[in-house]
Amino acid sequence: MENNFGSARSLIDAHIHLDKYTKSEQQLIMSEMECAGIESLITVSYDLASAKENLKLSREHNNIKAAFGFHPEQQVLNDEAMQELITFIELHNQEMIAIGEVGLPYYMRKENPFLSIDPYLEILEQFIILAKRYKKPIVLHAIYGDAGVVCNLLEKHAIKYAHFHWFKGDTITIERLIRNGYFISITPDVLYEQKIQHLVKQYPLSQMLVETDGPWPFTGPFEGQMTHPQMIHQSIETIASIKELEIADVYGQILRNTKQFYQI
Structure with a gap:
């Protein structure tokens, strides 16, 4: 059945926290995906x-793809908890689409400049090793200066498939990510944030995905709305406008990018 956006205008939400929605919100999103032109959701894990x-959601719905990881903007895992998570990943590695969300605690360190980054780096390196072992992409929370630090680890382990979600950074880091073939994903704030619009202008479309990071709320034209994967259609329209490309070409390229990167 053709969706309301037309078969040529399908997309994948490359980064959403589906488990963080209420059950009724999950049901609403999943019931509307086909009509909203959303082929799949890549739902990343917090802990x-x-x-x-x-994992449960992915088993119940073929178009839900689960990534397993530890979001860094929280208290660091102790050795026992980390081993428990690693064991879970090892046990279910064939059911996960990626390692993620993992990275470094940028916002926590802004609030507490004395927070040591070392234990987070140690944990991140373990996740990078797991991604390499199971030949899975890695989904990263690494912005501004942290992105360069993470690049050092990725390069150390010769990681090719890295996805920097909702990336923000300087020109030198942007150029490094591009050189390494890493992907970024663009959120709906591209409609109203000049920094994100500038990033879209700089970054190659061939290394770009779209995401919502839902249920994170957005402002601008999305003020007061539940974050829904259908918002990424408006992101595509804005990307096409910024890059002065045909919208159909942008749809096609980003869908291909996502499927190839995540081997969907």
């Missing part, structure tokens, strides 16, 4: 409990 819930 072990989140990974278990995302």
Whole structure:
């Protein structure tokens, strides 16, 4: 059946926290995906409990793809908890689409400049090793100066498939990501944030995905709305406008990017 956006205008939300929505919100999103022109959702995990819930969702719905990881903007895992998460990933590695969301605690360190980054780096390197072992992409929370630090680790382990979600950074880091063949994903704030619009202008379309990071709320034209994967259609329209490309070409390229990167 053709969706309301036409078969040539299908997309994949490359980064969403589906488990963080209420059950009724999850049901609403999943019931509207086909008509909204959303082929799949890549739902990333916050911790072990989140990974278990995302695994359950992926087993119940073929178009839900689960990634397992530990979001860095929280208290660091102790050795026992980290081993429990690693064991879960090892046990379910064939059911995960990627390692993620993982990275470094940028916002926590802004609030607490004395927070040590070392234990987070140690944990991140373990996730990078897992991604390499199971030949899976890695989904990264690494912005501004942290992105360069993460690049060092990725290069150390010769990681090719890295996805920097909702990336923000300087020109030197942007050029480094592009050189390494890493992907970024663009959120709906591209409609109203000049920094994100500038990033879209700089970054190659061939290394670009789209995401919502839902249920994170947006402002601008999305003020007061539940974050829904259908918002990424408006992101595509804005990307096409910024890059002065035909909108159909942008749809096609970003869908191909996502499928090839995540081997969907």
